Amino acid sequence: MTGSRLKLLSLALVGVLAALVLLAWSQPWFTVTLPDETITVGGDVAGAALPPLALASLALVLALAIAGPGFRIILGILEALLGLVVALVSGIALGDPVAASAPAITKATGISGADSLAALVEGVTTTAWPVVALIGGIMMGLLGIAITVTGGRWPQSGRKYSRSRLESADGSSPIDEWDALSEGDDPTSREP
Numbered sequence: 001m002t003g004s005r006l007k008l009l010s011l012a013l014v015g016v017l018a019a020l021v022l023l024a025w026s027q028p029w030f031t032v033t034l035p036d037e038t039i040t041v042g043g044d045v046a047g048a049a050l051p052p053l054a055l056a057s058l059a060l061v062l063a064l065a066i067a068g069p070g071f072r073i074i075l076g077i078l079e080a081l082l083g084l085v086v087a088l089v090s091g092i093a094l095g096d097p098v099a100a101s102a103p104a105i106t107k108a109t110g111i112s113g114a115d116s117l118a119a120l121v122e123g124v125t126t127t128a129w130p131v132v133a134l135i136g137g138i139m140m141g142l143l144g145i146a147i148t149v150t151g152g153r154w155p156q157s158g159r160k161y162s163r164s165r166l167e168s169a170d171g172s173s174p175i176d177e178w179d180a181l182s183e184g185d186d187p188t189s190r191e192p
Contacts (some may be wrong), residue, residue, distance in 0.1 A: 005155040010147050011061050014079060017140045018057035021086055024133035025050040030097045032105060033123040039101070039108050046093040046100035057082050057140060064147065071149030076144050080090060083140025090134035090192060097124045 001009075025043035032039045043050065043192060064075050077116075084088055091097065093100035098121050106112045 003153040003155050007064075008151070010143065010154075011064055013143050014064070014140075014147075015061050017083075017143065018054040018061075021054040021057070021133055021136045021140070024090075024136060025054070025127045027129040028099050028127055029093065030127070031125040032098070032101050032121055033125075033182055034105070034109065034120060035122060037108065039104055041097075041101040043129060043133065045104045046097070046130065047089050049089045050133060053082050053086050053089075064151075067151075068156070069152045070111055070156070072154065073148050076146075076148030076151055078144070079147060080141045081140070083137045083144055086137030086140055087134055088137070090130050090137055094126065094130050094134065096128060096166050101106045112185055135188025145184045 025047055028040045029043050029046045030041040049074055060079055105117050
């Protein structure tokens with residue numbers, strides 16, 4: 001696979017996985033059965049930390065598009081860490097859905113405290129969305145590692161994003177040329 005295709009595929013996957021995590025966050029995660037009612041708990045409650053993580057990953061798409069080889073390594077590591085945290089948040093919610101649903105249960109019943117909530121809950125049904133977020137986080141982590149390893153093979157960004165400058169033949173800087181224009185001197189009319 002060529003470097004440019006690898007870059008395009010990597011950037012697209014970062015965006016798709018971030019969008020997938022945002023989609024999973026916006027969906028219902030748990031249905032909690034209480035003695036008198038049933039509460040649907042969304043990812044906005046159970047996985048409240050996911051949107052900033054997904055948005056940071058989306059921002060990485062733009063940064064990776066113009067980054068040089070050395071900076072791609074740092075951004076790849078950052079993507080791997082973002083994926084790790086997404087997987088961690090989702091895994092913690094899956095591991096203890098009552099604790100993840102505590103704000104919604106407390107809002108509905110007025111009862112708080114881990115032991116009180118655990119005694120109150122009769123059952124919890126899990127949807128597929130926290131698993132989708134968990135898998136999305138794992139894939140983000142693996143993609144971050146892949147970017148770290150393969151980012152050096154990506155093509156360089158255009159000169160537009162380069163830190164190097166072109167200097168004129170007479171040694172003047174662009175600031176000098178602007179000053180000359182301000183004073184009425186046209187640098188294009190000078191003889192070489």
